[in-house]
Amino acid sequence: MDPQSLDWLHRLIGSGADTITWWQMSIRAAVLFLIGLIYVRLADRRAFGKLGAFDIILAIIVGSNVSRAITATAPFVPTVAATGVLVLMHGLFTHIASRSHAFGMVIKGREKQLMKDGVLDRRAMSVSGVTVGDMREAARLKGKSDLAPFKDAYLERNGSISLISRD
Template sequence: MDVVISIFGEGKDLDALQMAARTVAVCFTALIFIRISGRRSFGQRSPFDYVVAILLGATLSRVIVGASPAIPTLAASLVMVLIHRALAWACVHSARLECLAVGVERELFKDGQFDSKQMAAALITRTDVYETARQELHTLDLEEVQLAILERNGQVSLIRKRRDTGNR
């Protein structure tokens, strides 16, 4: 036990080597926790996922600087990751829960018309949709766009109009 305290320190009085040792240990522990949490935590990035990522980072940083006791803080971090994993599993099995935790897509633009109600609910402006058109389609207008959807991850997807092939 004295060796562990010597390497990782105790309390808030840590030297540079002890903080470095804690950083290495917490880095690998965080990697293990993220692997337990699953790819979803840092892949799709829903609000639900961001909350876990932010809280996990904030909690684990306390271990590194000695602001909180290491074992209870790591235990709290593991519980957070396991809750995330359980909620993600529950979302797979319940569409209603998925809508609450992750959100739903919203049609912002369809057939040449903006849906003001959906845009207001999502706090998205016409300028946001035009910006996506410039970035994705390299156009200044929505002439080529059939549908604009705000995805659950916050991205705006644009669906192009079908082109007539001229075969009659």
């Protein structure tokens, strides 16, 4: 690839730590936030515990940005500006997701049914990385020794398993 064909990219996001502007770093932060969100959404949601992908990617990038600003490996003001852009994006996306179900599903994902009418959906469990042991653990956390008292089960958007009683 001809290096000159990437000139537009270098002008847009900068090419060196010594010459990057605050707005170039902000563009980088916004782009990396979106890329990171996609990566985390593609990963197994249970790998990240109770946080949603949306929150995890913000925490990772903010932590990274803050550490670089603290250690002076990145310019202070541009780093703070870029981090501010991410926090504002998070707030904006959260606001939009609270008003648009479709946008919320894209950003936060959706639940997956793992058990219906007392019958485990082994395929859904396999795709979601949930074992029978995980399901039994969820039952124990509800104070039951097995899955018999439960009608339905869902892998929630935050990675937890919710169980719906038969009664």
